[in-house]
Amino acid sequence: MSESPFHHLMPLCQLPARATGRICELTGDSEFCQRIREMGFGESVYVTKIAGNGTILCQLNGTRIGLSHDAARQILVERVGSR
Numbered sequence: 001m002s003e004s005p006f007h008h009l010m011p012l013c014q015l016p017a018r019a020t021g022r023i024c025e026l027t028g029d030s031e032f033c034q035r036i037r038e039m040g041f042g043e044s045v046y047v048t049k050i051a052g053n054g055t056i057l058c059q060l061n062g063t064r065i066g067l068s069h070d071a072a073r074q075i076l077v078e079r080v081g082s083r
Contacts, residue, residue, distance in 0.1 A: 008079065013056055013072035015049040021077030022046050028074040039065060041075055 015021050023045045026033040040061050041047065050057040050064065056072040058065055067075075 009076045010079070011073045012047065012049065012058065012067070012075040012077050013053075013069050015077055015079060017049055017051050019079055020046055020048045020081050021079050023075060023077050025076040026074060027076060028071075032071070032074060036071065036075065046080065047075075047077065 009024055010021075012021065012023075023041055023043055025043065026036060026041070028036070040063065045060055047058050047060040050059055052066075054069055056067045056069060058067065058072075
């Protein structure tokens with residue numbers, strides 16, 4: 001009764017404030033994916049959404065970064081933890 005680890009994917013912009021997710025997939029074009037990976041948003045990285053609806057403030061690797069809603073929509077995460 002094994003579940004796929006990717007069955008609860010959601011865009012980073014839909015992650016609730018103060019929740020943590022693991023990045024599973026980047027869905028933008030190759031230029032976007034390269035740029036966002038260079039910022040630290042690679043697959044398997046844990047990211048916490050601090051706040052935001054228009055501009056998304058998140059934290060990863062000890063750094064806070066603001067993303068546009070459109071950019072955050074292209075980063076698919078699975079929520080981890082109970083918060």
